[in-house]
Amino acid sequence: MDVVVEKNLRVAMRDGVELATDVYRPAAGGPFPTLVERIPYNKELYGMISGWLDVLRATQEGFAVVVQDTRGRYQSGGTFRPFADEKADGGDTVAWAARQEWSTGSVGMFGSSYTGATQWLAAAERPPALAAMSAAITSSDYYENWLYQGGAFRLGFALQWVASSLALGELLRSASAEAERLADLQRMLDDMGAVFRRLPERDHPVLTAIAPYLSQWMDHPERDDYWARLSARGDAVTDIPVLNIGGWHDLFLGGTIDNYLALRARTAEPDARRQRLVIGPWAHGAASGVFPERAFGIQAGFDGADMTGVQLAWFKEHLAGSPSATSSSPVRIFVMGPDVWRDEPDWPLPDAEYVDYFLGSTGGARTSSGDGTLSTATGSEAVSDSFVYDPADPVMTCGGATFLPGLFIGANAGPRDQTRTEARPDVLCYTSQPLDRSMEVTGPVRARLYVSSSAVDTDFTATLVDVHPDGRPELVCDGIVRCRYRTSTTRPEFLDPGAVYEIEVDLVATAYVFAAGHRLRLDVSSSNFPKFDRNPNAAVPVADARPSDLVVATNTVWHDSTRPSRVVLPVVRRSA
Numbered sequence: 404m405d406v407v408v409e410k411n412l413r414v415a416m417r418d419g420v421e422l423a424t425d426v427y428r429p430a431a432g433g434p435f436p437t438l439v440e441r442i443p444y445n446k447e448l449y450g451m452i453s454g455w456l457d458v459l460r461a462t463q464e465g466f467a468v469v470v471q472d473t474r475g476r477y478q479s480g481g482t483f484r485p486f487a488d489e490k491a492d493g494g495d496t497v498a499w500a501a502r503q504e505w506s507t508g509s510v511g512m513f514g515s516s517y518t519g520a521t522q523w524l525a526a527a528e529r530p531p532a533l534a535a536m537s538a539a540i541t542s543s544d545y546y547e548n549w550l551y552q553g554g555a556f557r558l559g560f561a562l563q564w565v566a567s568s569l570a571l572g573e574l575l576r577s578a579s580a581e582a583e584r585l586a587d588l589q590r591m592l593d594d595m596g597a598v599f600r601r602l603p604e605r606d607h608p609v610l611t612a613i614a615p616y617l618s619q620w621m622d623h624p625e626r627d628d629y630w631a632r633l634s635a636r637g638d639a640v641t642d643i644p645v646l647n648i649g650g651w652h653d654l655f656l657g658g659t660i661d662n663y664l665a666l667r668a669r670t671a672e673p674d675a676r677r678q679r680l681v682i683g684p685w686a687h688g689a690a691s692g693v694f695p696e697r698a699f700g701i702q703a704g705f706d707g708a709d710m711t712g713v714q715l716a717w718f719k720e721h722l723a724g725s726p727s728a729t730s731s732s733p734v735r736i737f738v739m740g741p742d743v744w745r746d747e748p749d750w751p752l753p754d755a756e757y758v759d760y761f762l763g764s765t766g767g768a769r770t771s772s773g774d775g776t777l778s779t780a781t782g783s784e785a786v787s788d789s790f791v792y793d794p795a796d797p798v799m800t801c802g803g804a805t806f807l808p809g810l811f812i813g814a815n816a817g818p819r820d821q822t823r824t825e826a827r828p829d830v831l832c833y834t835s836q837p838l839d840r841s842m843e844v845t846g847p848v849r850a851r852l853y854v855s856s857s858a859v860d861t862d863f864t865a866t867l868v869d870v871h872p873d874g875r876p877e878l879v880c881d882g883i884v885r886c887r888y889r890t891s892t893t894r895p896e897f898l899d900p901g902a903v904y905e906i907e908v909d910l911v912a913t914a915y916v917f918a919a920g921h922r923l924r925l926d927v928s929s930s931n932f933p934k935f936d937r938n939p940n941a942a943v944p945v946a947d948a949r950p951s952d953l954v955v956a957t958n959t960v961w962h963d964s965t966r967p968s969r970v971v972l973p974v975v976r977r978s979a
Contacts, residue, residue: 404429404430404431404462404463405429405430405431406427406428406429406430406459406462406463407426407427407428407429407430408425408426408427409425409426410425411423411424411425411478412424412425412426414471414495414496414499416474416481416491416492416495417491417495418491420474420479420480420481421479421480422471422472422473422474422479422480422481422492422496423446423471423472423477423478423479424469424470424471424472424496425446425469425470425471426467426468426469426470426503426505427458427459427461427462427467427468427470428462428466428467428468428505429462429463429465429467432465433467433504433505434467434504434505434506434507434508435465435466435467435505435506435507436465436466436467436506436507436509436510436511436718436719436722436723437466437467437468437469437500437501437503437505437506437507437509437510437511437722438456438461438466438467438468438469438510438511438512438513438718438722439468439469439470439471439496439497439500439510439511439512439513440452440456440458440468440469440470440471440512440513440514440518441471441473441489441492441493441496441512441514441518441521441522441525442470442471442472442473442476442514442517442518442521443472443473443476443483443485443517443518443568443569443572444476444517444518444568444572445472445476445477445572446470446471446472446477446478447477452470454515454688455513455514455515455537455539455540455648455690455705455710455711455714456513456514456537456710456711456714456715457711458470460711460715461711461715464715464719465723466715466718466722467500467503467505467506469496469500471496473488473489473492473521474488474492475573476572477572477575477576483569483573484616485517485545485569485616485633486520486524486545486633487632487633489520489521489524489525490524490525490527490528490635491528492525493512493521493522493524493525493526493528493530494525494528494529494530496525497510497512497525497530497532497533498530498531498532500532501530501532507722507723508532509532509534509722509723510530510532510533510534510722511533511534511535511536511537511718511721511722512525512526512533512535512536512537512538513536513537513538513539513714513718514537514538514539514541515538515539515540515541515648516539516540516541516655516687516688517541518541519538519539519540519541519542520541520542520543520545520635522536522538522541523536523538523541523542523543523635523641523662524543524635526635526641526643527635527641529641533641533643534643534644534721534722535643535644535645535646535717535718535721535722536641536643536644536645536646537645537646537648537714537717537718538645538646538647538648538659538662539647539648539649539710540648540649540650540653540654540655540656540659540685540687541655541658541659541662542655542657542658542659542661542662543634543635543636543658543661543662543665544630544634544635544636544658544661545630545633545634546623546626546630546634546892547626547657547658547892548654548655548656548657548658548661549654549655549658550620551624551626551892552657552882552883552909552935553882553883553884553885553888553908553909554624554884554885554887554888554889554892555862555883555884555885555935555936555938556604556620556621556624556935556936556945556946557654557934557935558599558604558932558933558934558935558936559599559800559805559806559807559932559933559934559935560654560805560806560807560934561617561620562595562598562599562607562610562617562933563595563806563807563808563809564806565610565614565617566588566591566592566595566598566610567592567809567810568810569614570588570609570610570613570614571588571592573613573614574588574613584609584612584613587609588609588610588613591607591609591610595808599932599933600933602948602949602950603946603947603948603949604621604936604945604946604948605617605618605621605946605947621946622946624944624945624946625888625892625893625894625895626892626893627893636661636665641666642669643721644676644677644678644717644721645662645663645666645678645679646679646681646713646714646717647659647660647662647663647666647678647679647680647681648681648682648683648710648714649680649681649682649683649685650682650683650684650685650686650687650690651682651683651684651685651737651739651880651912651913651914652684652685652686652694652802652803652804652816652817652818653685653686653687653804654686654687654804654805654806655687656682656804656911656912657909657911657912659680659682660680660750660847660911660912663678663679663680663734663750664750666678667733667749667750673733673734673748673749674733675730675731675732675733676720676727678733679717679730679733679734679735680733680734680735680736680750681710681713681734681735681736682735682736682737682914683703683705683708683710683737684699684703684737684739684742684817685705686804686805686813686816686817687804687805687806687810687813687816688806688809688810688812688813689812689813689816689817690704690705690710691703691704691705691813692704692707692737694802694813694816694817694818694819695814695819696818696819696820696877697817697818697877699737699739699742700742702742702743702744703737703742708737708744730746732746732747732748733747733748733749733750734746734747734748734749734750735747736845736914737914738843738845738914738915738916739818739913739914739915739916740841740843740915740916740917740918741916750846751846751847751973752845752846752973752975754975754976754977755845755846755973755974755975756973756974756975756976757846757971757972757973757974758779758971758972758973758974759779759967759969759970759971760777760778760779760835760923760925760969760970760971760972761777761778761779761780761781761962761967761968761969762775762776762777762833762852762925762927762960762962762968762969762970763775763776763777763778763784763785763833763962764776764784764785764788764833764962765784765785766784766785766787766788767788768788768831768832768833768960769788769790769828769829769830769831769832770825770826770827770828770830770832771822771825771826771832771834771876771924773831773832775788775831775832775833775834776833776834776835777833777834777835777923777924777925777970778835778836781964781967786961786962786963786966787959787960787961787962787963788831788959788960788962789957789958789959789960790828790829790830790831790928790929790957790958791828791829791955791956791957791958792829792861792928792929792930792940792955792956792957792958793829793953793955794930794937794938794939794940794953794954794955795950795953797930797931797932797937798824798827798829798830798864798928798929798930798931798932799824799932799933800815800931800932800933800934801815801819801820801821801823801824801878802815802816802817802818802819802820802821802878803816803817803819803866803878803880803881803931803934804816804880804881804911805934807933807934817878818869818877818878818879819877819878820875820876820877821866821868821876821877821878821926822875822876824926825868825876825926827928829928829929829930830926830927830928831926831927831928831960832924832925832926833924833925833926833927834870834922834923834924835922835923835924836922837872837919837920837921837922838917838918838919838920838921838922838923839919840919841916841917841918841919842916842917842923842974843914843915843916843917843974843975843976843977844867844879844913844914844915844916844917844972844973844974844975845913845914845915845973845975846912846913846914846973846975847909847911847912847973848867848880848882848910848911848912848913848970848971848972848973849907849908849909849910849970849971850865850882850907850908850910850925850927850968850969850970850971851905851906851907851908851968851969851970851971852865852905852906852907852908852927852960852968853903853904853905853906853960853961853962853966853967853968854886854903854904854905854906854958854959854960854961854968855898855900855901855902855903855904855958855959855961856886856898856900856940856956856957856958856959857900857901857956857957857958858898858900858940858941858954858956858958859897859898859900859940859941859942860885860886860887860895860897860898860938860939860940860941860942861886861898861929861938861940861956861958862883862884862885862886862929862930862935862938863883863884863886863906863908863927863928863929863958863960864881864882864883864908864926864927864928864929864930864931864935865881865882865883865908865910865925865926865927865970866878866879866880866881866910866925866926866927867879867880867881867910867913867923867924867925867970867972868923868924868925868926869915869917869921869922869923869924870921870922870923870924871921872920872921876924879913879915880910880911880912880913880915881910881931882908882909882910882911883908883931883935884906884907884908884909885938886898886904886906886938889904889906897942903961903966905966910970923972925970927960929956929958937953939952939953939954940953940954940955940956941953941954
């Protein structure tokens with residue numbers, strides 16, 4: 404099939420700003436159901452615009468595809484303000500696409516990450532022509548599970564994203580006048596480790612001059628009106644069918660699941676035609692299913708699972724009225740361990756049993772060589788374990804839902820070996836006996852800990868680990884809570900040093916089978932850097948903390964019968 408490509412059409416927004424827009428469509432026939440992608444990462448990069456849905460394959464299957472540089476990016480006019488203009492611009496672009504003679508007037512939106520955010524924000528405008536969405540590895544809220552998690556700032560992601568994906572593109576729009584600044588930015592990109600460690604963490608004049616919104620994100624560590632104005636969450640949840648696609652090790656997994664649950668709440672029963680959730684063994688921008696120390700098989704990758712085909716079937720059903728080629732199951736997940744795709748009736752799984760695994764020790768749970776235990780039985784010989792957290796020497800990020808060192812790499816994401824992390828004296832390790840049979844853990848994972856600190860504020864991290872028979876500890880999922888936000892992210896509440904508090908650490912979710920002979924482990928510490936910024940353990944704004952503000956804290960996890968610290972696992976028991 405021949406394809407017509409129209410480049411750099413100028414599409415006027417309601418305020419007169421013109422956005423550069425490309426159209427891909429079959430050369431013959433029409434009109435066509437239309438797909439829209441709005442991207443801040445340069446529509447001239449075919450690999451970028453087709454990262455989660457192949458644009459040319461879509462045209463071959465009878466769609467017109469509109470791809471647009473968002474406001475203030477590359478060839479579009481205006482000033483880029485992340486999230487702020489995407490509602491109006493998205494609504495206007497959908498309306499424009501629906502009016503074209505080559506369009507049937509039925510429009511869908513697709514894309515991943517920020518390009519998924521442009522969908523949710525456009526949907527909040529409720530443009531009449533928008534009939535369906537496919538939103539991958541994204542969120543509809545840009546405070547929790549985007550720039551903050553558990554009250555902690557996602558420092559590594561924010562700085563890497565701004566430096567490599569946003570600021571660089573901004574400078575390239577004005578190349579000759581910005582040569583010196585471009586050189587400064589390139590030096591930063593060559594040594595991001597030094598960028599992450601710099602204090603105060605907001606002290607990045609090169610970045611903030613190019614991207615002033617970075618300072619704004621740090622100026623609003625609580626969920627306040629600033630974030631409410633940017634959000635597409637809550638009342639703005641759309642009524643149209645949405646295919647939600649996520650990854651078990653993706654930055655935005657929590658947001659992807661929240662999006663599905665918000666849509667699901669609008670129906671009495673699960674409805675695969677209205678909302679679907681697909682989760683693979685992927686990290687952000689790394690969708691092959693292959694990680695440095697673990698590969699999940701040929702079917703695990705985005706291409707192996709034919710996610711372009713899955714999305715096109717969704718759009719054929721909802722935009723073109725084709726007989727349904729989509730699954731009748733609303734949820735499809737990749738289960739790690741057996742490494743298989745599986746259809747499910749809903750999320751969380753209706754037959755999951757939430758089992759408490761209690762922490763215990765004789766007082767020496769520090770490091771993987773310690774005596775920390777994890778068991779379904781309560782009580783232990785000692786009441787607590789303590790460690791020293793020094794924000795000048797944080798636990799370094801090793802795997803999990805990270806964006807380090809950047810997009811399409813995944814070299815430090817996912818199921819990494821935790822041996823070096825667990826050798827640190829500021830990491831508590833609680834380990835079960837070897838399993839006598841395999842155990843599936845699929846669903847939301849939470850750690851409920853009783854803690855105290857010598858400081859007025861600190862963080863607590865929790866990591867679920869699979870310990871192989873040879874002793875290799877493999878990360879499954881992890882999370883964090885900043886204690887000043889333990890009860891609410893809308894206002895800080897500092898600790899009374901020495902007082903004991905119950906906190907909940909959200910490890911988000913997983914679908915994982917611990918094999919027979921393996922052991923479960925929960926690691927607890929107070930830092931995961933630079934995935935999250937370091938808590939200075941002081942009552943100061945974290946973004947403004949200087950080296951002189953850093954306080955060394957003694958932190959304690961309590962686990963006696965009256966303070967039963969535990970991890971709650973969604974165990975699925977099914978006959979073979």
